Amino acid sequence: MKHSFADLFLKPDAFFQDLITKKESLMRPAIIILAAGIAAGAYACLVGGLTATMMAGIMPGMETFIVLSAFFGALFFTFIFWVLWSAVIFALSSVFKGNGPFKRTMECVGYGYLPQVVGIFITFIAAYSYIPRVKVPTLTEAGIQDPQLIQEATRALMHDPAMLTLTQITSVVSIVFLLLSANIWVFGLRHARMLSLRDAAICVSVPVVGYSIYILYMMIVI
Numbered sequence: 001m002k003h004s005f006a007d008l009f010l011k012p013d014a015f016f017q018d019l020i021t022k023k024e025s026l027m028r029p030a031i032i033i034l035a036a037g038i039a040a041g042a043y044a045c046l047v048g049g050l051t052a053t054m055m056a057g058i059m060p061g062m063e064t065f066i067v068l069s070a071f072f073g074a075l076f077f078t079f080i081f082w083v084l085w086s087a088v089i090f091a092l093s094s095v096f097k098g099n100g101p102f103k104r105t106m107e108c109v110g111y112g113y114l115p116q117v118v119g120i121f122i123t124f125i126a127a128y129s130y131i132p133r134v135k136v137p138t139l140t141e142a143g144i145q146d147p148q149l150i151q152e153a154t155r156a157l158m159h160d161p162a163m164l165t166l167t168q169i170t171s172v173v174s175i176v177f178l179l180l181s182a183n184i185w186v187f188g189l190r191h192a193r194m195l196s197l198r199d200a201a202i203c204v205s206v207p208v209v210g211y212s213i214y215i216l217y218m219m220i221v222i
Contacts, residue, residue, distance in 0.1 A: 008114055009180070012187040016108060020191045024103045029082075029110020036113050037078035039120035044074035046127045050163075053136045054153060085109055085207065089189055092203040098193030108188025112181045119177025126169045133162035158222050171219040175212050182208045 007015040048070030052063035086106040090098075093105070137153040157163060182204050190200035 005114060008111060008184050012184045013190075015111075016188045016191040019107070019111075020104070024101065024107050026103065026107055026110065029107050029113070032113050032117065033079055033082050033110055036117045036120055037075040039117055039124060040074040040078050041071035043120060043124045043127050044070035046124070046131050050131065050134060050136050050157060054139055054157060056138065082106070082110060082113065088207050089185065089203055090193070092206055093189060093193040093195060093200070096193075096195055096199040096203065098189075098195050098199075098203075100193040104192040105189065108192045109185060112184035112188055115177045115180035115184070119173050119180075122173050122177075123170045126166055126173070130162045130166040130169075134160045134166075135162075164222065167219055167222055171215050174215055178208060178212060 045067050048067045049063070051070075052066040055066070056063065083106070086102070086109040089109065090102050090105045134157070137156045139150065139153055158167075185204045185208075186197070186200045189195060189203055190197055193200070193203075195203070
């Protein structure tokens with residue numbers, strides 16, 4: 001029986017039950033990760049533009065380099081995060097005597113990234129709306145020699161009202177869609193590693209809860 005991407009949200013258990021009857025393939029998950037990476041890169045470009053503006057007085061002409069570095073850095077990190085997240089969940093499932101290849105776990109984690117694509121796109125829309133309102137402090141060549149001035153400029157940027165609102169929106173959206181992904185990962189891991197639903201939920205919950213706490217912490221300490 002062929003299942004659609006909608007089944008990842010509506011019938012994830014049936015989706016992965018059918019998936020494991022087929023040979024492992026990372027092609028479709030990689031496309032999902034690529035979409036997430038491009039969305040993350042677009043968001044990073046907007047945020048990187050703030051840094052480029054702040055540094056314009058010191059490194060004129062470097063704006064394009066900074067923005068492109070932000071885009072490709074976010075794209076690359078998304079793929080790295082896919083591998084690392086899969087490795088963490090795979091390792092945790094080994095504690096519960098999980099049985100199944102790492103490639104299958106990566107495949108299921110990749111499919112579970114689909115909500116992240118939606119979430120990152122929402123944060124991009126928020127960034128597109130709020131970033132033009134941010135008042136960006138500028139650094140001079142003299143200022144770059146003073147770590148205190150750099151710290152003050154960075155703090156002023158991060159504490160700008162529009163930037164604070166964007167950070168809060170991004171944090172909340174990230175956690176909400178991470179939880180949606182977690183629901184998919186539980187069923188994916190259950191079938192990928194032949195675990196009980198309880199054990200799969202524990203394996204997924206550990207990194208999800210940890211990462212959610214990190215997101216909230218970063219939002220609070222800014």
